[in-house]
Amino acid sequence: MDLRTLGWTEDLAGPLAALGGAPLRVSAAHHGAVDALGASGPVRLPLRPGTQSPAVGDWIAVEAGEPPRLLGQLPRRSALIRQAAGRATAPQVLAANVDLALIVTAVGGDFSERRVERYLALAHGGGVTPVVVVNKIDRDLANMGRWLRQATAVAPDTQVLTATTRWDGGLDDLVALLVPGRTVALLGSSGVGKSSIVNALLGDEAIATRPVRRSDDTGRHTTTSRQLHALPGGRGLLIDTPGLRELALWDTAGLDEVFSDLTLLAEGCRYRGCSHSDEPGCAVIAAVEAGELDPARLESWRALQREATARQALRDPTARKAAGRDMAQRVREATAERRRRGR
Ligand SMILES: Nc1nc2c(ncn2[C@@H]2O[C@H](COP(=O)(O)OP(=O)(O)OP(=O)(O)O)[C@@H](O)[C@H]2O)c(=O)[nH]1
Ligand SMILES: [Mg+2]
Ligand SMILES: [Zn+2]
Structure with a gap:
């Protein structure tokens, strides 16, 4: 696979030369290991105990071998960072080197302006351009204008688009944002349909989704870990994330823009x-x-x-x-x- 279709940019060549080894892009982080994509396909890379784990989307320098060895991490051009869940004051990098953050909300019970503001702050604060996606429009087409006004009111300077995975062409506006080498992260509460969008775009390589609970319209936290997917045909990169129960801000960086x-x-x-x-x-x-x-x-x-x-x-x-x-x-x-x- 061409590294550029994985999001490689020329400015990374210098830092890579300083570290040595070959570049890989982290697609998933596990306890004690990461999965990564490179010129010759996917690799599982064990991490030595005590090593700070790279985040999904990070570029790393790796020395080939059995097992391959992590030499270091390349500089990030952007990062989605929240205050980690729990009591300690600590940052958690949700995803690195993201170009576009799709802040997904669904029409109906889940729609929350205050949540959108938080996600917008996360994106702006990390140097990522946000786009608000009003999803599941098949549910309430009659009130589309109202949902759009509501989204635009909290995201005045942000592109707002609609989507549904239920109709042919329902993802056209979203697909227009996918460009070879561009990394697009999907953020939003559990059950808003992030993985369904990813599935629709991945085609055959489907990932798990589950019905939302009828009673309260909320999701069931089907997706449990963040994952970077390379779209077929090198059409771009998607990072699926699980809906967060808690999105505490790490700093004030994005607030002026939100x-x-x-x-x-x-x-x-x-x-x-x-x-x-x-x-x-x-x-x-x-x-x-x-x-x-x-x-x-x-x-x-x-x-x-x-x-x-x-x-x-x-x-x-x-x-x-x-x-x-x-x-x-x-x-x-x-x-x-x-x-x-x-x-
Ligand atoms: N009506 C309608 N339902 C949808 C649409 N997209 C997804 N759903 C349903 O919404 C439910 C949740 O979808 P997921 O894609 O798993 O949601 P998610 O955002 O990935 O949720 P988490 O992984 O828990 O964060 C599933 O039952 C989907 O079938 C849509 O466009 N319209
Ligand atoms: Mg999901
Ligand atoms: Zn004042």
Whole structure:
């Protein structure tokens, strides 16, 4: 297989030469081993105990042999990173070297704007272009306009497309995004139909899907691990991921882009670093009061900002210092404002 159809880019040649060995792309990570794809097909690579496991989508340098040996990992051009499930403050790389993140939602009970915002933050924060997919449109064609408006409202600067695996041509808009060498990751809650899309595009090499529970319309967590699939004919690469029960943000990196509408409004706030809660001259609050901004969206921005800032402070002393500086700046500005008003 041509390495470029696996997503290889020329800028990786230098780092590979420094490590030696041959390049492979990680397609699945297991305990103590990874599966990888290379010029001569799939390889199972054992990892020595204590080795940090590469993530799905990573390029690695490997020395041939029985068994083959991991020499190192090549630099990532993007990465989807969340706060790992559990108590410790630690990052988990869901997928690396992703070009496009398809944030899949399904019409009906599963549709959650707040979830979409989280996934958008994950994508933007990791340097990945997001696309929102409103899936299973066969279920409620009559209300298509409403579902699309709902998706566009939370993803104002993002391409939003519709899909269904139930109809011929139902995936046409999505297929148009697949390009040789491009890596597309599917994200979204359990049961929204991610694996069904992957299956439809893979053709014969089907993977497991299961019916959703009728009672609550939620999935059953059919997919249990992330996996990179090379589409037949070198038409691109798909990473299927299991629906996450928990998607905690790792940092604030993507939030400005997710809330670009709010960020734009905030330029009209009197104070730099305005928290849009009770500051005088807040343009964001004014927009809510004028009915131009959904208060739920402001509330969501606040909650995500709070969550991500708190996590950042826990893990990074320089971030904590910067937050402190911001606060001091705001106090100075508020004091100056009070003086100006003569109070
Ligand atoms: N009506 C309808 N049902 C669909 C469509 N696509 C998938 N389904 C059904 O939705 C259920 C869940 O599909 P999956 O593809 O397993 O969902 P998933 O997102 O991969 O779920 P996890 O692997 O648990 O994260 C299955 O019963 C599918 O048959 C669609 O376009 N329309
Ligand atoms: Mg699945
Ligand atoms: Zn404000």
